[in-house]
Amino acid sequence: MNKIALYVLIFVMGIITANINAANGIFATKVGLLESVLVIHLIGLTMSSIYFLFLEKNKKRSALALLKTKPYLLLGGFIGSFAVVSISFAVQNIGVLLVSTALIAGQFIFSFVIDMNGWFGFDKLELTKSKVASIIIMIGGVALLSI
């Protein structure tokens, strides 16, 4: 794949992200929040099983073995289900753009905290002038959205 096609594909992934939030919000409006979150996960499970069957080359690696060694690694989806509930609820009320932007802001803020403290095994980063400026701009952006 050439560079232009690759960049177009990544741009489309951004469009996909917005549509995931929008579709989940509309689904929750039509059938109810609790019902929609359950169905969304079941559909996602079906699709990810299909991708696994057709695209995974090494199917033998067991996730069950992690239950004994690193059980916390299995919690990502569990925690993420509450994020799906929250996003579906928020999109219904304030729209996709505000929710998407607030999600980016939240990820940015927590990434900054992780970087400054070196949590989760990541390297501890220095607080440079550029980083301080980006945080001030971020806070200003979130403040403008809140008006």
Next chain:
Amino acid sequence: MILLLSVATGMIFIITKTLNMLLSKEVGIYKSNIVNHVTGTFGALLFVLLFLRNSDFQLVDLTHIGIYPLLGGILGATFVALSNYTFSKTKVLISTVLILIGQTIASVIIDYYTLGQIVSIQTLIGTLMIIIAVIMYSTPSAKKS
């Protein structure tokens, strides 16, 4: 209040993304995607059980709601598959910027057609400021990787 809830949800995203990244290193990206949806389904079930008494939970008839609302689950799993393919082929900064631009443009259009909302000047400027902040913050780490 709902805006702050979404900011907090973004923070939760970082925890789930970190756990998913570590899990995919152990079992592969596609199996980790399945594990995520299995444990996510348990999480959704727990949510249903917790709030069942306060709501009128009912069986869902999926035949009358159209295709678009059902795309969330399909696109979510597809995004993981696509990110596995694209992110290894380009720089982190480029991926981040392209996704943010695509997401923002699509969000403006979706809000206009689904909610009839036209983006206000302060929302547009706030969104641009957040995108600029992310680009500024990502630039040094992109050089490192």
